[in-house]
């Protein structure tokens with residue numbers, strides 16, 4: 001049994017070795033927290049995006065999709081609050097000159113306390129076996145109680161200090177807890193300062209007339225500023241949604257954990273505009289709908305949990321994360337936020353334009369309330385990829401590495417393999433490839449023994465391998481091997497399309513949502 005660190009390392013190395021994800025500009029030693037999606041990664045990412053788009057936009061009559069620009073008028077970010085408040089508290093270690101997020105240093109400390117408690121719990125679980133009652137143990141064991149209480153205290157104190165913008169107290173807490181720099185080991189810290197996460201850039205050629213712009217830190221604002229355009233041209237009636245997918249940029253201070261926290265990433269967001277007073281009903285609706293979308297992929301119910309926010313952003317009246325069990329533990333995958341009328345009102349104030357809706361049913365105009373669903377495409381990629389990657393022991397004692405991706409998302413749906421490189425088999429295989437490529441992403445491989453070719457397809461998650469052999473020439477049949485069961489069946493070439501379609505069609509998968 002591998003530990004979590006090893007599993008995560010394996011995920012990263014597999015993603016590179018099999019052409020899913022490369023470090024950006026690797027030949028120049030890379031750019032930190034920026035990644036390129038390679039030949040199979042780009043396909044997998046596109047498939048996740050399409051699966052989301054189909055479920056959110058095309059399956060809902062009252063949701064439309066847009067594609068707003070990354071550059072937006074700079075006042076957008078003043079109105080949204082990002083210029084003034086999209087900050088992280090940072091602290092430098094004077095000896096190592098390394099920069100950290102002060103809240104992350106404290107959260108890491110709290111996590112260590114949590115791990116100490118978990119260690120005690122695991123030890124007891126082993127000792128007591130089936131009769132172990134976790135809840136009872138956690139509430140009665142003195143050391144576990146102490147660790148967990150200390151963890152809660154630390155997190156509460158930090159939240160209070162951050163809420164009150166009391167950065168001196170954040171530093172005091174780091175000093176009191178004796179947190180040392182992981183690089184230098186020293187406790188020689190600077191004061192804590194706020195650091196804005198937006199990337200600035202300039203529009204225009206001459207230095208005096210150039211306009212300061214930001215790369216968007218979220219896609220949502222492109223939807224808010226287009227609210228009236230879309231509502232009027234689409235004759236949308238409340239409740240309705242506007243969705244989009246696209247790049248977002250954040251100058252993360254602590255960017256780590258591979259594609260979990262990147263500086264350039266992609267979001268898939270939907271803003272649902274509702275009548276004021278009905279937002280909580282819709283918030284509950286979208287929480288359920290979004291979880292069902294995740295569950296439809298079959299990664300396992302136990303991999304997800306909701307984390308309802310107790311502390312809400314100033315514009316929200318309810319918020320929850322869907323957390324996923326990544327190789328480094330449960331972390332935020334998607335956010336569902338009831339954002340009130342904060343954004344539309346702020347844009348009305350800053351633009352001087354009305355962003356209202358006339359509701360014929362109640363015969364009045366109002367600024368709609370908004371329920372948002374916001375998921376990181378890269379995080380979704382990591383969730384799917386890390387869960388799918390499995391080392392499997394086979395009956396004959398050998399091992400295989402298999403990427404058990406939901407077949408609807410698999411980069412390649414079928415690989416066509418002539419058993420040998422002669423006797424006319426490659427020609428038949430290419431004919432099959434040509435007939436399938438209009439409907440599916442398929443590939444062709446004739447190099448190496450058939451077993452090795454199967455393993456190569458297993459490692460990139462291809463659900464089907466189609467083998468052309470001498471019998472094919474006689475009766476027009478091939479063998480089709482399924483990635484997960486490794487079972488092989490003889491089928492007619494003319495049935496291949498429908499067999500593959502049945503297993504990979506988005507429609508079939510989305511029926512479970």
Ligand code: GAP
Nearest residue numbers: 218220260261262265333334335374375376379
């Ligand atoms: N419009 C709301 C919004 O942007 P958020 O919680 O800041 O909310 C939404 O981001 C989602 O975007 C997160 O749940 C996460 O999946 C993804 N995300 C945020 N920052 C990210 C980063 N630096 N790298 C990768 N994904 C990120």
